[in-house]
Amino acid sequence: MTKATIDQPKISGVTEASLRASGQDAESEALSAIAGQLERTIQSSSGESFISFAKRTLLELTNIKFALASFVVNNLRRRYRRSVLGFAWSLLNPIMTMCVMTAVFSMLFHQDPRSFGVYVFTGLLPWSFFNDSVLAGSGSITGAESFLKKVYIPKLFFPLVTVSTEGANFAFSFVALVLLSTILGTQLSWSIFLVVPIFALLFLFSFSCALFFSIATVYFRDLAHILRVGLGALFYTVPIVYPTTVVPERFQYLYAFHPISRFAELFRISVCEGKTPGLEVWIAPIVATVLVFVIALYTLKKTERDIIFRL
Amino acid sequence: MDSFIQIDDATLRFRIYRNRTPALKESVIAALTKKSTADPVLEFDALKNLNLRISGGERLGVIGLNGAGKSTLLKMIVGIYPPQKGSVHVKGKVTPLIELGTGFDHELSGRENIYLNGALLGRSFKQMRSLEAEIIDFSGLEEKIDMPIKYYSSGMLGRLAFSIGTIIEPEILLVDEVFSTGDAQFVNKAKDRMHHMITKSSIVVIVSHSMEHIIQFCNRVVVLHKGEVVASGDPQDMCDYYHLNIAGLPVMPRQPKEETSSPVAAAAAAAIPIAVPH
Numbered sequence: 001m002t003k004a005t006i007d008q009p010k011i012s013g014v015t016e017a018s019l020r021a022s023g024q025d026a027e028s029e030a031l032s033a034i035a036g037q038l039e040r041t042i043q044s045s046s047g048e049s050f051i052s053f054a055k056r057t058l059l060e061l062t063n064i065k066f067a068l069a070s071f072v073v074n075n076l077r078r079r080y081r082r083s084v085l086g087f088a089w090s091l092l093n094p095i096m097t098m099c100v101m102t103a104v105f106s107m108l109f110h111q112d113p114r115s116f117g118v119y120v121f122t123g124l125l126p127w128s129f130f131n132d133s134v135l136a137g138s139g140s141i142t143g144a145e146s147f148l149k150k151v152y153i154p155k156l157f158f159p160l161v162t163v164s165t166e167g168a169n170f171a172f173s174f175v176a177l178v179l180l181s182t183i184l185g186t187q188l189s190w191s192i193f194l195v196v197p198i199f200a201l202l203f204l205f206s207f208s209c210a211l212f213f214s215i216a217t218v219y220f221r222d223l224a225h226i227l228r229v230g231l232g233a234l235f236y237t238v239p240i241v242y243p244t245t246v247v248p249e250r251f252q253y254l255y256a257f258h259p260i261s262r263f264a265e266l267f268r269i270s271v272c273e274g275k276t277p278g279l280e281v282w283i284a285p286i287v288a289t290v291l292v293f294v295i296a297l298y299t300l301k302k303t304e305r306d307i308i309f310r311l
Numbered sequence: 312m313d314s315f316i317q318i319d320d321a322t323l324r325f326r327i328y329r330n331r332t333p334a335l336k337e338s339v340i341a342a343l344t345k346k347s348t349a350d351p352v353l354e355f356d357a358l359k360n361l362n363l364r365i366s367g368g369e370r371l372g373v374i375g376l377n378g379a380g381k382s383t384l385l386k387m388i389v390g391i392y393p394p395q396k397g398s399v400h401v402k403g404k405v406t407p408l409i410e411l412g413t414g415f416d417h418e419l420s421g422r423e424n425i426y427l428n429g430a431l432l433g434r435s436f437k438q439m440r441s442l443e444a445e446i447i448d449f450s451g452l453e454e455k456i457d458m459p460i461k462y463y464s465s466g467m468l469g470r471l472a473f474s475i476g477t478i479i480e481p482e483i484l485l486v487d488e489v490f491s492t493g494d495a496q497f498v499n500k501a502k503d504r505m506h507h508m509i510t511k512s513s514i515v516v517i518v519s520h521s522m523e524h525i526i527q528f529c530n531r532v533v534v535l536h537k538g539e540v541v542a543s544g545d546p547q548d549m550c551d552y553y554h555l556n557i558a559g560l561p562v563m564p565r566q567p568k569e570e571t572s573s574p575v576a577a578a579a580a581a582a583i584p585i586a587v588p589h
Contacts, residue, residue, distance in 0.1 A: 040390065040400075040401050041398060041399070041400045041401075042387075042393050042394065042398060042399040064430075064433065066429075066430040066433065066434065066435045067431050067433070069430070069436075070427050070430035070431075071427075071430075074419060074423070077419070078418050078419075146413070147413065147414060148391070149386075149391065150391070150410045151389070151391070151407070151413055151414070152391050153431075220333060220335035221333060221334055222334040222336055223335055305393045308391065308392060309326055310328070
């Protein structure tokens, strides 16, 4: 089997005149988009380097940023359209989940429900984001078969839409968290702004996982079932519903190699404790993110030209 | 204009997997029981060693039987299917009118779908806002535009899709059998607009079973048969060639371009897809 390469689209001087004339601004630069790059070569031999592949992919993504925004907004709209409370659900849902978890586990571990509630919530948020991104993202390419066969659209668009939608949900839930923790008496400090870089990292991590599994699902359609069980098990390895103190001392060091629990830790330190997380907490998330990102992108490079024939 | 499409020795191979839903479970079991994991694969070349150059100013018609590779050729030019061998070089902005209404969300209103579809075609919210009124006006859906499109009839959907898809003047236009949507009144409007689009584009590639359309719009025609270009040249000659050698039908009576073809010829053209199963 030989492979084909789609060269980086070159934006030459021949931009679409009609739209320029209709008085649009620089945004029309991005017009080339999905339907028509201005110049493009699709070749059979794959001589493309990893770096130029990554560059081209990034360029294709910037070209379809409008479609991305549009898809995410529509996803959110559809999710809440038919409910009376509408967007309030995105705030209520995590609060209710947290109440249940706090009620059960604060009794189980004899914790003060007020501070433990905030503890559970801050851990639950990044976990839910990761969990939902990977689960929903894994079926995103196979679910987009009808799109992929009708328009030219980069494959990673679909997992990105899913993860971005979950990202918007995360933002709503985070507002709920801030409100709730203030009510429950947590002192917030400026370190809460660290949530921005932490979430950016978590986003990239989750997106990379979602991209990888969305490709893998094309080849193994039953992966969703396995993932569901796997993530269910993974949930209990992350200290979310239990305090780290219940874990025996000799196992504590393992958390240094557990990126997701470190992500939860990063959120806790900057939101609940109001401190700046130390470097040792950052290492696992950063290393893991870079690793899965490269793996996912490499998988995409290897399979990009084959996926369409497998759908 | 200097836009062009250059296809060199392109082969597009489809693999049909007997096992449509490959499962990890099966692979693991096969590995454990040391059975061969080789999926029974059926391969066929949808396009074979295709060489084609389409330069600015050309209106190329592509004719052939069902399954000859006509739509696949358009999809390869768009970039949906990358060839396994050879290369496709495209210069100029491609606007496909292949499957109108791709990406419609049936839960959303017509107006929201205008923006969604526009976004899929690479247009920003701002641009769509300036085109919105014109699209709604052309589609003739004024009072129904804010209704979820799941309540639309298929004719209304077609009108909306056509109105969005044809709002811009493209450089390279790829058309796959999108000449008739909606009622008689809309069909006439649509024909005018297609005509306009075809005249304004630098390159047009039309796939159609309607020899009438092909002869009306094209200045060059290629005949595709089993994934290969078997003939290329003047539209009228190619239509005759196609009827004689491939479809096995009598040659259409020659007519001046302006007139519509005789009922006999129209019937013959319409019968092609069904007439010869290969």
